[in-house]
Amino acid sequence: MRGVTSGLRVALVDKHRFPRDKLCGGGITGRALTQYRDIFGGVLPDIPLERRDCISFHAFGAELGTVQDAPPLHLGMRRALDTALVAEAIGAGAVDCTGHAGALSLDAPGVRVGGKLLSAPLIIGADGVNSPTARVLFGQAFDRARVGFALEVERPGAAPEAPLRIDFGAANWGYGWQFPKPDGTTIGVGGVMARNPDMKAxxxxxxxxxxxxxELPVKGQFLPFGDFRAVPGRGRVLLAGDAAGLVDPITGEGIAHALKSGALAAEAATAALEAGDPDSALRRYGRALAPIHRGLRQAGLLRHIMFREHLRPAFIRSFRASRSLRGEYLRLLAGETEYGAIMQQMALRLPGFGWRALRGV
Ligand SMILES: Cc1cc2nc3c(=O)[nH]c(=O)nc-3n(C[C@H](O)[C@H](O)[C@H](O)COP(=O)(O)OP(=O)(O)OC[C@H]3O[C@@H](n4cnc5c(N)ncnc54)[C@H](O)[C@@H]3O)c2cc1C
Incomplete structure (x- = not known):
């Protein structure tokens, strides 16, 4: 646990007491588990998890292929995962200020919690897609013209036979998912909000x-994908996770980057304080985030090929025809490859892909 284990005094502020629900598919990828291991040391969080290595892909009702030996995806409820993460932080020595909303105070640097000011030389705002901290810093948490939006239902009851499936085309510039969990199944659709005027339909x-x-209760939330903050904070305030817009614009995955960016922010804060130069924290953090930003930028380019209406049919044909393309998608989720490598492969295939794209229009 960075920061606390480096000897810093850390207060963990969250408006909720835990356990609390968080709308999420709860898909914990290999990439997220690598971050989890790196930060907390354990192999898997000690929570109920469904493990799947068979994933089927669909588009517009047609099956594109099923991968039987995919890198495993673990699925769990965020209620349990987040409670376990908060317990880790408190166990490592963070002061428990959960159950109170925090408000960033810029004039007396710190966070106002329940009428009191917690003063701090550095603040990490990891307060989600609607980030009140980002709103204080930048006037808005995200750009409505570019943000994503997702709707989900939870279908109760164990569903051991329900396949884990991903459906391209279930939403524009996004996809649909069916994620089996230990006690139910999460089903959702999500995509760029501006391109999905009727997400309920x-x-x-x-x-x-x-x-x-x-009839199942429907819940919705914004998804900050494709619109990350190039400068992830201001002054002595660093933004992490959704507050910094770090959701993958193709896969919709956000847990891995939230874990990683939180750790990087804590490392930057520690290094800056040790150097006696808290003002350098944002610069250090921005540099450390560069590989994540690069990947998100590449994904932002790639999604034009996957989702743009006149290219989409060719992408779907390629995805159905190419076992290796399906494999790359899964290796990406597993953290075994990066967008840079996929872009290179796409560039090699581009003549054929472009030809199929042209035939598709
Ligand atoms: C429908 C949907 C499905 C998704 N499915 C997946 C998936 O399967 N896999 C995946 O990897 N990602 C998924 N994501 C993305 C993922 O949920 C997020 O990227 C991830 O939760 C980001 O973590 P975070 O800590 O930045 O923000 P959050 O998890 O949103 O946590 C923010 C915290 O800030 C607290 N907070 C907010 N305001 C205040 C305040 N004023 N004071 C104090 N505390 C405050 C909140 O209570 C909350 O605990 C999904 C997202 C959606 C919407």
Missing amino acids: ALRSYLDLLGISE
Whole structure:
């Protein structure tokens, strides 16, 4: 646990007491587990998890292929995962200020919690996609023209036979998912909000496609993908996770980058304080985040090929025809490859891909 274990005094402020629910598919990728191991030392968080290595891909109702020996994806409830992470932080020595909303104070540097000021030389704002901290710093937490939006339902009851599936086309510039969990199944659709004026209808169609007719409570949340903050904070305030816009614009994955950016922010804060130069923390953090930013930028380019209406049919044909393309998608989730390598492969295939794209228009 960075920061606390380096001897810093750390206060953990969250408006909720834990356990609390968080709308999320709860897909914990190999990439996220690597971050978890790196930060907390354990192999897996000690929570109920469903482990799947068989994943099927679909588009517009047609199966594109099923991968039987995929790098495993673990699925769990964020209620349990986040409670375990908070317990790790408190166990490592962070002062427990959960159950109180915090408000960034810039004039007396610190965070106002329940009428009191917690003064601090450095603050890490990891307060989610609607980040009140980012709003104080920048006037808004995200750009509505570019943000993503997702809707989900939880279908209760164990579903051991429900396949883990991903459906391109279930939402524009996004996808649909069916994620089996130990106690239920999460089904959702998500994509760029501006390109999905009726996301509720997209969810309804997707549930119909899956043959799910019961009425289930629908919940929605913004997804900050494709619009990360190039400078992840201001002054002595660093933004991490969704508050910094670090969701992958193709896969919608955010847990891995949230874990990693939180750790990098803590490392930058520690190094800056040790150097007696807290003002250098943001610069250090920005440098450390560069590889994540590079990957998100590349994903932002690639998604034009995957999701742009006139190229999408060719992408879908390629995805169906190419076992290696499906494998690359899964290796990406596993953290075994990066967008840079995928871009190189795409460039090699581009003549064929471009030809199929042209035939598709
Ligand atoms: C429908 C949906 C499905 C998703 N599925 C997946 C998936 O399967 N896999 C994946 O990797 N990612 C998924 N994501 C993305 C993932 O949920 C996020 O990227 C991730 O939770 C980001 O973590 P975070 O810590 O930055 O923010 P959050 O998890 O949102 O945590 C922010 C915290 O800040 C607290 N907070 C907010 N305001 C205040 C305040 N004023 N004072 C104090 N505390 C405050 C909140 O209570 C909360 O605990 C999904 C997202 C959505 C919306």
